Amino acid sequence: MYIGQAGIRKNGEGVLFRVVEHLKDEFYFTEAVMFTTSDNSWGPTEISYLENKFTNLAIRTGRYTVKNGNEPNPGNVTEEKEAELEVYIEQFKLMLGILGYKIFVPLVKTPEPVEEDREDRELMLTLTRKITRSHKVIEACCKQTDEGFVVLAGSQIEETDADSIPDTIKKLRARCRQNNEIKDGVLTKNYLFKSPSYAASFILGMTTNGKTDWKTADGVSLKTREERTYK
Template identity: 45%
Template sequence: MAIDGAVITLFLLDKEPTGRIKGSMEGRPGVVYKIPRTLADNCNDLKYLQQSGVYFLMGTDKDDNASIYIGQGGIRKNGLGVLSRAVEAHQSIDYWTEAIIITTSDDSFGPTEISFLENKFCNMAKKGNRYKVTNNVEPTIGNISEEKECVLEEFISYIKMIIGTMGYKIFDPIGKSTKTKEDKLITTLKGYKAYGKRTNDGFMVFKGSEVVQEKTASCPNYVIRNRDKYKSKIKNGKLIEDILFSSPSAAATFVHFASANGLLVWKRVSDGMTLGEIEKALEEKVLNS
């Protein structure tokens, strides 16, 4: 049976996974670089970074929000290109720790194409809602032909794959899995009801869930910090959008405003089984198969 796959190459320029990485796809002109901020001044000899391209500056801001700035850069009078533009123009952005640079191996994109890509990536990142997009102004999309747009949309599709292979889910909406009756979970306390579900990214508490308003005397400090972090997502005691947590217990403590064991307090709506019982049954099924 033929496999409909893709070959992506990740080249570790510094022989370290935490160093500079070049990503590419077999038979495609797109090139993606991951550059740690501390190594940005070691890249002047990389020819592809002397071309035009789009850049992402990523990190965590002072409020512990995963943040991203998306911009573009062209070839400059000093012979440098997109990386130089990113570093020099945004020294005031103190949160960024890594840059993603997107360019081509044949320098085939001009200002119009780069503007289109900048606009599309910016809007895709906003839609994904994994990062706080810090652009003050939405990039101009430019005026391109239908034929060129088709080419660029294909370019975007495999650039997303390369970036995802590098470990970044910038454009994938958080926890967008079906909320079916069979796997939807509920936790209740003091008349409050919250609904959630495990996802590939962690544990999602759904929009509309009710959360306890008063913390317990023994409420852990990290729970209080989480409530403060997400206070803009709570209105009249209900979540106004989905929130992703690292684990069922982190989600449960947030909802209950107190210490809680997520494996015990989250229960399946359809039959009342706890999350711990559900997962134990799944483990036994795997072991006995």
């Protein structure tokens, strides 16, 4: 994803013209969302502030690769103007979510105190496995969320690929190493997978059954837990 800004130019062109310009660049995109004011009340300082905030929010969330080459200048807004712009930021985040874009939605929730009578919907799981081909013991953690299985940053990743590894997983692992998202055998960012087996295969570098690999804190496998739930 790319986050940018545009003001009215001397030729009268503005945001839409800037989007069309990107079509001539190497940067490829399929969808664009534009936020504008009805009265052009924001100047370069306000727009730069918003661009900086949105870019940093997207980077921290970590759902997408942010293509911005440099960190945008935050500008020099007053405290009063900053408070006003923060309200707009929350509104924009809400609107993006309604439109189905989870650009600023964290993959996992920020840990909060859990009441004793309320079950946490995000299930923490661990995986421990000794790899025969490398003789290493791999340990990883993930959270099962409403969206799938999020392998957490800090998890160990087996660096060698087995012959049986799915091609999609092999390419993802290679891309992560190239982007330093796997560094010295450790994952440096959260990664979302739709199935427990793909999450486990990504970690172990081979085809595997994630429902037996992933276990709860008390050592119960996902497979056993699901069987107990549906009995």
